[in-house]
Amino acid sequence: MNQSKSNFxxxxxxxxKDRASKxxxxxxxxxxxxxxxxxxRDRKKFRDDFREMVVNLSKKYTTSVSQSxxxxxxxxxxxxxxxxxxHILVNGRLRIGQAQKALNLYLKYLWCLEHLEVIPPNCPLDSIVLNGANLKGCLWTRLDCIETYNLWCLSVSKHAKVNGFASAQEWELQTWNANA
Structure with a gap:
C-alpha cells in the first residue's frame, strides 16, 4: 500500500498539504x-473559501468518521x-459531486502523505472510479443528491471487495494509479 501511495x-x-488542498x-x-x-476576484474568493472549508473539515478526520x-x-x-x-455559480449552486470530490481527494492526499492515521471514509468519486466500478453513465460532475452519492459509494465498496480489496479506498488508489 505504501508503494501505491508513493506512486500517487x-x-x-x-x-x-498546501499544494494538496489547491x-x-x-x-x-x-x-x-x-x-x-x-x-x-469573485472566483478567487470562492476557491479560497472552498479550500478553507475543506481544510478545516479535514481536521475532524483524525479519528474515524461515520458515513452519515x-x-x-x-x-x-x-x-x-x-x-x-x-451569485457566481451555475444555477446558484456548488453540486454535491464537486463538494465530495474536493473533500475526498484532500483526505486521500492527507492519507497518502501520512497526515491521516485512519483511512478516509470514502474515495473520491470521479470518472475513473465510476467507470472502473462499472457505474458507466454516472457523472460525478452532475451529481447533486447525497442519497445517490451514498448508493454510488456502496457500489464502489462492493466492487472493491469482490475484487479482493480490503477497502474502496485501496482499490481506488490502485485503479487511479493504473488509469491516470
Whole structure:
C-alpha cells in the first residue's frame, strides 16, 4: 500500500498539504462548468473559501468518521458555499459531486502523505472510479443528491471487495494509479 501511495503522490507531483488542498479544489472545479460570472476576484474568493472549508473539515478526520457524518460534511460544503457564492455559480449552486470530490481527494492526499492515521471514509468519486466500478453513465460532475452519492459509494465498496480489496479506498488508489 505504501508503494501505491508513493506512486500517487509522484503522479500528482504533490508532497505537502498546501499544494494538496489547491489540487483538490482545482480537481473538483476543472471538469465541469462551475461559474456563471467572469469576475476573477469573485472566483478567487470562492476557491479560497472552498479550500478553507475543506481544510478545516479535514481536521475532524483524525479519528474515524461515520458515513452519515461524512455525508453531512459534504452537504454542508455544498450548501454553505452555494449560499455565500451562489451569485457566481451555475444555477446558484456548488453540486454535491464537486463538494465530495474536493473533500475526498484532500483526505486521500492527507492519507497518502501520512497526515491521516485512519483511512478516509470514502474515495473520491470521479470518472475513473465510476467507470472502473462499472457505474458507466454516472457523472460525478452532475451529481447533486447525497442519497445517490451514498448508493454510488456502496457500489464502489462492493466492487472493491469482490475484487479482493480490503477497502474502496485501496482499490481506488490502485485503479487511479493504473488509469491516470
Amino acid at each position: 503522490l509522484k503522479k500528482v507531483k504533490t508532497n505537502d 489540487n483538490a479544489v482545482q480537481a473538483a472545479l476543472s471538469r465541469c462548468k462551475t461559474y456563471s460570472s467572469e469576475n476573477p 457524518k461524512h455525508e453531512i460534511n459534504i452537504v454542508n460544503i455544498s450548501n454553505v458555499l452555494s449560499q455565500k457564492h451562489g
